[in-house]
Amino acid sequence: MSSLGADIREQFPILHQEVNGHPLVYLDSGASSQKPIAVIEAIKYYYEHDHANVHRGVHTLGSRATDAYEEARDKVAAFLNAKRREEIVFTRGTTTAINLVASSYARSVCGEGDEIVLTPMEHHSNLIPWQQVAKATGATLKYIPLQQDGTISLSDVEATVTDRTKIVAMTYVSNVLGVTNPIREVAAIAHRHGARMVVDGAQSTPHLKVDVQELDCDFYAFSGHKMCGPTGIGALYGKMELLEKMEPIEFGGEMIDRVDLFESTFKDPPERFEGGTPIIAGAVGLGAAIDFLNGIGMDRIRAHDAHLTQLAYEQLSEIEGLTIYGPRDRTGLVTFNMKDIHAHDVATVIDQEGIAIRAGHHCCQPLMKWLNVNATARASFYLYNTEDDVAKLVTALRNTERFFNSIG
Numbered sequence: 001m002s003s004l005g006a007d008i009r010e011q012f013p014i015l016h017q018e019v020n021g022h023p024l025v026y027l028d029s030g031a032s033s034q035k036p037i038a039v040i041e042a043i044k045y046y047y048e049h050d051h052a053n054v055h056r057g058v059h060t061l062g063s064r065a066t067d068a069y070e071e072a073r074d075k076v077a078a079f080l081n082a083k084r085r086e087e088i089v090f091t092r093g094t095t096t097a098i099n100l101v102a103s104s105y106a107r108s109v110c111g112e113g114d115e116i117v118l119t120p121m122e123h124h125s126n127l128i129p130w131q132q133v134a135k136a137t138g139a140t141l142k143y144i145p146l147q148q149d150g151t152i153s154l155s156d157v158e159a160t161v162t163d164r165t166k167i168v169a170m171t172y173v174s175n176v177l178g179v180t181n182p183i184r185e186v187a188a189i190a191h192r193h194g195a196r197m198v199v200d201g202a203q204s205t206p207h208l209k210v211d212v213q214e215l216d217c218d219f220y221a222f223s224g225h226k227m228c229g230p231t232g233i234g235a236l237y238g239k240m241e242l243l244e245k246m247e248p249i250e251f252g253g254e255m256i257d258r259v260d261l262f263e264s265t266f267k268d269p270p271e272r273f274e275g276g277t278p279i280i281a282g283a284v285g286l287g288a289a290i291d292f293l294n295g296i297g298m299d300r301i302r303a304h305d306a307h308l309t310q311l312a313y314e315q316l317s318e319i320e321g322l323t324i325y326g327p328r329d330r331t332g333l334v335t336f337n338m339k340d341i342h343a344h345d346v347a348t349v350i351d352q353e354g355i356a357i358r359a360g361h362h363c364c365q366p367l368m369k370w371l372n373v374n375a376t377a378r379a380s381f382y383l384y385n386t387e388d389d390v391a392k393l394v395t396a397l398r399n400t401e402r403f404f405n406s407i408g
């Protein structure tokens, strides 16, 4: 049994409050994680001591801010095991990172009759950008079917990817089913057909040790706010030979090499994709979050989250009329519905006991259709959660079931 939760919890000020007269039980880290003191302090320190605009000032604060921003890039590169620091482009988060690949790389390589391969479990952020590429270029979207438990099979990947496929875009971990997809194997299949592998790492990066070289993916997108960092910052990893060929999609200050009245040239990656004043304090906060996670160890975090998730899976399975979606083997979350009780009602009722879970379509409407439901409830776990949090969730859900059955 892991002892992470209780010790770590001390470092998250927001968790020490009552909600609706009960101690807060925060089980919505899949939507956004909470922030440790180390991250809050790093952002405060930056604004109190080092802030100025980056890459322009010759003055001392300007170079301190630039150092802080670029150090954060080094930390992200090391965290993902990128070969080069220049392969890390700071973005607003996963959504912006995937849109950058879609609008720049994919539009330049896709044409009539080419294929973009996805799965039905994708978050809207890894689905709509590809629909837009397909509309603009005449490419076709194809879907790897889900098996009954919500996983994909490599033989279906083999059967779907062809020599016309230009992009395979897939989430590493599903934000609804908790499924962990075999990215390395899928990337190998994509590469055999000359296609590029784009990974949505929004739900994997907080929980798993990520190695982009080992996965051999071509692009990898993630958000800082789901891994103890601030909102408004994330990154795109891209292999250098691909980033070098990509056109910028935002134009303005800082991303240029030379500007004349009628023509301009652009800097090399990553600067050419970071037009305007970048998200400096956000990057500093993300760097602090990475230090914090590394200080604990991603292997320990993974083991802790897996333990709580399994515990929740087992205990929720025993509740009368409760259906869990997705396979037993899962990362970080349990998604479910209770018979005859709408997911929103479940979340609203247990919020009265201070327990925060998410309810809705989770930005996965096609997956909801596949599950044949309008909405689900989702409890998600992170390094500050404890077995006691799981126990409180289970008790609250049992009470909810009894309450609705008694009035029904």
Ligand code: PMP
Residues within 6 Å of the ligand: 030, 031, 092, 093, 094, 095, 096, 123, 125, 126, 171, 173, 174, 175, 200, 202, 203, 223, 363
């Ligand atoms: N993909 C997945 C799997 C997600 O869970 C999320 C966040 N819910 C996103 C993409 C989008 O992330 P962001 O809103 O931080 O851009």
